[in-house]
Amino acid sequence: xxLQATTSQTVGPYFKIGLQWLNQSPLAAGPxxxxxxxxxxxxxxxxxxxxPDALLEIWQANGHGKYAHSEDSQDKPLEPGFxxxxxxxxxxxxxxxxxxxxxxxxxxxxxREQAPHLVISVFMRGLxxxxxxxxxxxxxxxxxxxxxxxxxxxxxxxxxxxxxTSGGHLEWNVVLQGTHETVFFDLGL
Amino acid sequence: MKPLAGYRPPYPGTQPNxxxxxxVSSAKRAPTRPLVQIPYTLSEITGPSFDPKSVSPAAYDxxxxxxxxxVGERIVVSGRVLDENSHPxTNTLVEIWQANAAGRYRxEVDRHDAPLDPNFSGCGQAVTDGExxxxxxxxxxxxxxxxNHYNAWRPAHIHFSLFGPAFATRLVTQMFFPxxxxxxxxxxxxxxxxxxxxxxxxxxxxxxxxVPMQALGYRFDIVLRGRDATPMEE
Numbered sequence: 128x129x130l131q132a133t134t135s136q137t138v139g140p141y142f143k144i145g146l147q148w149l150n151q152s153p154l155a156a157g158p159x160x161x162x163x164x165x166x167x168x169x170x171x172x173x174x175x176x177x178x179p180d181a182l183l184e185i186w187q188a189n190g191h192g193k194y195a196h197s198e199d200s201q202d203k204p205l206e207p208g209f210x211x212x213x214x215x216x217x218x219x220x221x222x223x224x225x226x227x228x229x230x231x232x233x234x235x236x237x238x239r240e241q242a243p244h245l246v247i248s249v250f251m252r253g254l255x256x257x258x259x260x261x262x263x264x265x266x267x268x269x270x271x272x273x274x275x276x277x278x279x280x281x282x283x284x285x286x287x288x289x290x291x292t293s294g295g296h297l298e299w300n301v302v303l304q305g306t307h308e309t310v311f312f313d314l315g316l
Numbered sequence: 317m318k319p320l321a322g323y324r325p326p327y328p329g330t331q332p333n334x335x336x337x338x339x340v341s342s343a344k345r346a347p348t349r350p351l352v353q354i355p356y357t358l359s360e361i362t363g364p365s366f367d368p369k370s371v372s373p374a375a376y377d378x379x380x381x382x383x384x385x386x387v388g389e390r391i392v393v394s395g396r397v398l399d400e401n402s403h404p405x406t407n408t409l410v411e412i413w414q415a416n417a418a419g420r421y422r423x424e425v426d427r428h429d430a431p432l433d434p435n436f437s438g439c440g441q442a443v444t445d446g447e448x449x450x451x452x453x454x455x456x457x458x459x460x461x462x463x464n465h466y467n468a469w470r471p472a473h474i475h476f477s478l479f480g481p482a483f484a485t486r487l488v489t490q491m492f493f494p495x496x497x498x499x500x501x502x503x504x505x506x507x508x509x510x511x512x513x514x515x516x517x518x519x520x521x522x523x524x525x526x527v528p529m530q531a532l533g534y535r536f537d538i539v540l541r542g543r544d545a546t547p548m549e550e
Contacts, residue, residue, distance in 0.1 A: 129400050129402065129542065130399070130400045130401075130402055130539045130542070131326075131400065131513065131516075131539060132326055132330065132400055132539050132540060132541045133487060133516060133539045133540070134332065134489060134513050134514060134516070135331055135332060135488060135489055136332075136475075136489045136490040136517070137488075137490075137504060138475065138477075139428075139475065140423075140425055140427060141413065141415075141421040141425065142477075143438050143477065144413050144421060144437065144438055145411050145412060145413025145414075145438075145439040145475060145476060145477065146411060146413070148439070149366075172344040173343070173344035173345065173348075176344075178345070184364070186359070186363055186483045187359075188359075189352070194359075194362040195365075196362035196363065196365070196482075198320070198358065198361050198362050199358060199362055201468070206403075206425050207510070210365075213453055214487050233357070233358050233359060234357075235357050235358075236355050236357060238432060241357060241359070241443075244359070246359045248483075248486055251345060252345075253341035253342045253343075253344070254334060254340065254342070254345055254346065255332035255334065255504070255507050256331060256334065257335070257486065257488065258347065260427075261359075262505050274357075275354050275357070278352060278353070278354055279352055282485055303344070303345050303346070304345075304346075304347065304348045306349060308347060309347075310349075310352055311352070312351060312352050312354050313325070313351035313352060313353045314323075314355070314356075314360060314484055315323065315325040315326060315541075316326070
């Protein structure tokens with residue numbers, strides 16, 4: 128018989144003391160391919176109240192659409208200053224912000240290309256296991272044919288796509304419950 | 317690209333649901349709509365890795381981060397990180413954080429009326445070796461009250477955060493201590509239907525890692541999700 132994965136437990140209210148040493152934004156350490164973007168947003172609970180003790184982790188490909196990982200066998204260049212990992216907490220107003228580069232498209236199921244996206248883990252007190260979601264980019268030509276977005280009801284897809292703002296940054300929120308609840312994915316966690 | 321194998325689903329009852337009514341703060345924070353099932357893609361099969369050199373070699377010892385020694389009972393917490401296929405998870409980052417011996421976290425939100433310890437920060441890091449082993453030296457954390465229900469107390473615990481080889485294998489959990497009388501009453505510990513799964517969160521007292529005249533040893537082995545054998549069809 129095989130082993131069984133250890134049960135997930137909440138990060139609780141005090142994770143900052145253990146996890147902040149690895150807070151990471153910007154994700155790109157130096158110059159490299161790809162458009163630089165700032166993504167800002169808020170995490171809101173079921174009452175619409177800001178969550179001041181959430182943590183987001185970001186994982187993404189570089190500007191060429193290449194992951195810095197041995198499973199990525201694509202013939203695309205790695206960027207020396209770009210590992211693809213980010214970690215940002217929310218502040219007392221439930222706000223987070225990070226700077227990164229827009230990744231290139233990456234391969235998806237059955238050879239279909241995935242539109243540029245970031246994969247996101249959300250941790251907080253009250254969550255016994257993380258939530259998994261994605262951030263896509265506004266007006267990207269690939270969004271319409273993205274194989275993962277296609278699995279999401281059309282009226283909820285917009286929760287996964289950041290909005291352009293007049294301030295030049297992108298806005299994307301995590302809404303935990305309700306009519307505008309963010310789409311979270313089942314990865315069998 | 318060659319077809320990618322996914323990760324195994326959990327055994328029934330061994331992982332919590334997001335909404336767990338006895339844990340009151342899940343009520344306003346757990347999603348209410350069904351999660352959307354997606355196939356594994358390159359985005360979830362890959363994941364961050366960390367240069368072992370970015371972790372200070374001293375970061376495993378939480379009793380030597382200040383000028384003096386922290387108050388409390390010194391302990392050694394060690395174990396192996398394996399995947400569900402029994403393969404060691406090597407060279408992976410392990411982060412821990414915990415309360416001090418009095419049951420107080422060094423965090424501005426923790427208002428528990430118990431003393432802070434100027435010689436204890438309560439956080440450490442280590443990287444697993446070629447056999448998936450890690451080791452920390454710390455002090456036994458205290459129990460502490462919390463507001464979940466009348467006279468609620470958390471059992472003594474240490475928070476663990478692990479990455480493993482992929483985005484899919486990321487795990488945050490808590491380690492408990494054998495014989496803790498608070499365990500039957502803790503809604504976080506008791507979040508799974510499967511009793512064996514929750515009991516695996518309890519460390520094992522271990523003579524082999526107990527250091528004579530120095531510190532009791534507790535062993536806590538951690539299992540990360542294992543890869544499916546068959547490549548995905550979809």
